[in-house]
Amino acid sequence: MQEMSTLDKTYGYISNIQHFSIHDGPGVRTTVFFSGCPLRCKWCANPETWLSKEEEVMSLMTMTDRVKSQAIFHRMTEGGITFSGGEPTRQLHFLDEATAFFYKLGKHLTLETCGDFNFEKSWSVLKRFDLVYFDLKHTDSRLHRHLTGKDNTIILENLVKCLRAGLKIVVRIPVIDPIHTEKAFCDGVISFFKKYMLSADIELLPFHRLGDKKYDLLKLPRPDKAYKTPSDLQLEQMISYFKKEKIRAYVSHSDSHVSCDVVK
Numbered sequence: 400m401q402e403m404s405t406l407d408k409t410y411g412y413i414s415n416i417q418h419f420s421i422h423d424g425p426g427v428r429t430t431v432f433f434s435g436c437p438l439r440c441k442w443c444a445n446p447e448t449w450l451s452k453e454e455e456v457m458s459l460m461t462m463t464d465r466v467k468s469q470a471i472f473h474r475m476t477e478g479g480i481t482f483s484g485g486e487p488t489r490q491l492h493f494l495d496e497a498t499a500f501f502y503k504l505g506k507h508l509t510l511e512t513c514g515d516f517n518f519e520k521s522w523s524v525l526k527r528f529d530l531v532y533f534d535l536k537h538t539d540s541r542l543h544r545h546l547t548g549k550d551n552t553i554i555l556e557n558l559v560k561c562l563r564a565g566l567k568i569v570v571r572i573p574v575i576d577p578i579h580t581e582k583a584f585c586d587g588v589i590s591f592f593k594k595y596m597l598s599a600d601i602e603l604l605p606f607h608r609l610g611d612k613k614y615d616l617l618k619l620p621r622p623d624k625a626y627k628t629p630s631d632l633q634l635e636q637m638i639s640y641f642k643k644e645k646i647r648a649y650v651s652h653s654d655s656h657v658s659c660d661v662v663k
């Protein structure tokens with residue numbers, strides 16, 4: 400067990416701790432939202448996590464105590480802890496200490512990542528996760544840069560590396576009509592999967608506008624009005640494109656990137 404002093408002297412920037420999450424891994428989960436993100440997705444539902452703020456500093460002791468208070472729910476439902484953000488790997492030391500703590504307790508650990516990290520430096524931490532939700536925003540590098548502010552080369556390389564290293568991965572695709580509902584987008588994903596012989600499920604996360612009010616509070620322009628929630632028919636169409644290529648895909652409605660029920 401880690402020294403008490405490590406728990407008390409290790410700090411991270413945590414924007415929220417959300418209990419009773421049910422879409423971000425098996426069972427009932429506590430989701431810990433790290434602040435700080437290298438991307439600026441034009442549809443982001445959590446713009447408040449882009450930058451770390453002084454008032455968000457939390458000791459590892461406080462964070463682990465809050466998570467442990469939910470242990471009975473995790474145990475009864477075979478749930479666990481999900482590390483989300485922002486981008487958790489941006490605070491690698493804190494993530495390392497936090498996952499080491501819960502790993503020793505035998506907790507089920509899930510990571511939600513945008514994939515923009517240094518694989519070699521992160522591997523000793525990544526391998527503690529039972530499940531990784533790995534975002535795939537676009538396989539076209541020019542469009543990826545336009546939509547998120549960053550090139551996708553490292554992200555795609557990391558996805559391949561994580562799968563080859565044996566991590567259990569679910570590839571998460573945010574679905575915005577018309578960006579992701581066009582066949583050309585699905586074709587790009589299918590070619591990428593085929594090129595590297597990837598085997599992973601795809602989870603489609605339909606875009607929503609529940610985060611719009613956060614943009615108002617932060618005095619930031621809201622996501623483009625042209626971005627629409629995909630219809631059920633469009634989602635079914637995407638699933639059938641993937642299915643034809645023997646890639647399993649399904650729709651999810653993760654609430655972790657809305658984080659309405661803030662428990663601090």
Ligand code: SF4
Pocket residue numbers: 436437438439440442443444445446448484485486513
């Ligand atoms: S959607 Fe996720 S990866 Fe993109 S800017 Fe928001 S927090 Fe970062």
